[in-house]
Amino acid sequence: MKLLYEGKAKKVWEIDDERVLIEFKDDVTAFDGLKKDQYKGKGFLNKKVSDHFFEILENNGIKTHYIKSIDDRNFEAWKTTVLPLEVVVRNYTAGSFCRRYGVERGKKLSKPLVEFMIKSDELHDPLICEDSILLLNLVTEEDLKYIKETALKVNExxxxxxxxxxxxxxxxxxxxxxxxxxxxxxxxEITPDTCRFWDSETLESLDKDVYREDKADLLTTYEEVVRRLG
Ligand SMILES: Nc1ncnc2c1ncn2[C@@H]1O[C@H](COP(=O)(O)OP(=O)(O)O)[C@@H](O)[C@H]1O
Ligand SMILES: [Mg+2]
Structure with missing residues (x-):
């Protein structure tokens, strides 16, 4: 198979014109790739969580690229042209939102917030407003509306x-x-690398923040997420 792309956490292989194989690696990075490590078994755990959520979303009418699981590390997906946006949905204050606005972690927002960033390692994924997205023709108005509505449904x-x-x-x-x-x-993917999962009572992190902030062991934490999802 032809390797189409190797990123920080995954490889994308071409199956045919319509389908790709997505492989989860054991690598983990943070802070724009400045911090970098490998945890044997991380790819397996993330793939398990991602499969679980994609299956739930498909069952709830969300159109996703997920076709089927292949093995412990790989799943089959529809090949797409990636839209140049990262879409962040926030329910609680955390991470860059706190740094940007000088607010403390762990405050519930009065309603879910959808933020957009340009997907560009070179530009360090800058925050962008909806009008700028349209003026720069990153996506059409119709597509933007669909993306935002879908992101909020996924959140629910x-x-x-x-x-x-x-x-x-x-x-x-x-x-x-x-x-x-x-x-x-x-x-x-939908994994503890790309989501913030907090314990409902203590608000303790069960996601990549344990690695970013050296708060706990990454593998033990990701195993706990898998265990709780049953
Ligand atoms: N179905 C798909 N079709 C094409 N590209 C995809 C698909 N799903 C994910 N990708 C892309 O493959 C890459 C996955 O590798 P990853 O390690 O996450 O990369 P990155 O280091 O850019 O975050 C991402 O750039 C993502 O946008
Ligand atoms: Mg990625």
Missing amino acids: ILSGELSKANLILADFKLEFGKKADGEILLID
């Missing part, structure tokens, strides 16, 4: 699911891509 579905596991979905990042026929799909 995942938040509900996580609360059953005694977890809060504090915030998360989504990516979208366009299939050859023009359909927009939710792509990439």
Whole structure:
């Protein structure tokens, strides 16, 4: 198979014109790639969590790239042209939101907030407003509306699911891509690398923040997420 792309956490292999194989690596990075490590078994755990959420989203009517699991490290997905946006939904204050606005972690927002960043390692994923997205022709107005509505629906579905596991979905990042026929799909991964999961009672992190901030062992934490999701 042809390797189409190797990123920080995954490899994308071409199956045919329509489908790709997405492989989870054991690598973990933070702070724009400045901090970098490997945890044997991390790819396996993340793939398990991601499969679980994509299956739930598909069952709830969200169009995603997920086709099927192949093995412990790989899943099959629809090949898309990735839209140049990262979409962040926030329910609680955390991370860059706190740094940007000088607020403390762990405050519940009065309603979910959708933020957009340009997906560009070179530019360090800058925050962008909706008018600028349209002026720069990053996506069409219709696509932007669909993306925002879908992100909020994903938030509802995942938040509900996580609360059953005694977890809060504090915030998360989504990516979208366009299939050859023009359909927009939710792509990439849904894992503790891309979401903030907090214990419902203590607000303790069960996600990549344990690695970013050296708060706990990454593997033990990700295993706990898998355990709680059952
Ligand atoms: N279905 C898909 N079709 C095409 N590209 C995809 C698909 N799903 C994810 N991708 C892209 O593959 C890459 C996954 O590798 P990753 O390690 O997450 O990269 P990065 O270091 O850029 O975050 C991302 O750039 C993501 O946008
Ligand atoms: Mg990525």
